[in-house]
Amino acid sequence: MNDAPNPGPGFETGCISHTGKVRKANEDNFLLRPEIGLWAVADxxxxxxxxxxxxxxxxxxxxxxxxAGSAPDLLAMLExxxxxxxAELRAEIDRRGATMGATLVCLLIHRRHFACLWSGDSRVYLIRGGRIVQVSRDHTEVQDMxxxxxxxxxxxxxxPRRHVITHAIGAHETPELDLENGEIADGDAFLLCSDGLTEHVVESEILAAVEAGGAQAACDALLALTxxxxxxxxxxxxxxxxRQGASERTRWMPNRPERGSSTP
Incomplete structure (x- = not known):
């Protein structure tokens, strides 16, 4: 188990990673770089x-x-x-003659601008004003259906095909990333996760955990539930x-259905 909270300027960050009860090794990796506004989960x-x-x-x-000096510059470096x-994974696939790849979900924040990028079925959620919305859309066969x-x-x-992924880093010669972006407001919380969480936990439970307390406490509670x-x-x-302690307006509105804390 890896437990690595890192607050960073203006942000409260929590993180936890666990092998689970069935797998013998942990194939997940994560990155916490609040000092430059980058967080990521790869499965x-x-x-x-x-x-x-x-x-x-x-x-x-x-x-x-x-x-980066600007949000576009930060995005360009990530891409x-x-x-x-x-390219490294494609070369390794050729060398090993084996299938391999990784899903990826990233959160970028520069000043008041955010961008969420993903490939595969790792997810990012936004919790805002007592509601939760899945920002990402799963790149899977069943989601396409x-x-x-x-x-x-x-x-x-x-x-039985719910885990068949259509996009992943290393799966194709050119990686495919989807993107959602907008402005953040004081109190917004983002949750990034591998599908090991969403296999067992529903959105209303994620919302309740994040609303209940600190970022690390939410991670701990969701792992315990899983x-x-x-x-x-x-x-x-x-x-x-x-957290900025100021009342802010945001121009980003989710284009997917939101759920409140009473949603099952």
């Missing part, structure tokens, strides 16, 4: 040795990102690092809360 694929290498390769590439990681009206969300959760329910996969959770 490896391809067997425990190859998966761990894949997620570590992605996180190591992100370590090269430096403090360059992802391209580098993808839900979007096309071929499956209901309930059917997708039960599908372990209680069997933790069939590695689980990594990062919570980032923005």
């Amino acid at each position: 490896g694929m391809g067997g425990h040795e190859n998966g761990a290498l894949a997620s570590a390769t992605v996180v190591a590439a992100l370590e090269a990102v430096e403090a 360059g690092s992802v391209l580098k990681a993808n 839900v979007d096309r009206g071929l499956l209901t969300p309930e059917e997708a959760k039960r599908s 372990l209680e329910r069997g933790a069939r996969d590695n689980v990594t959770v990062v919570v980032v809360r923005y």
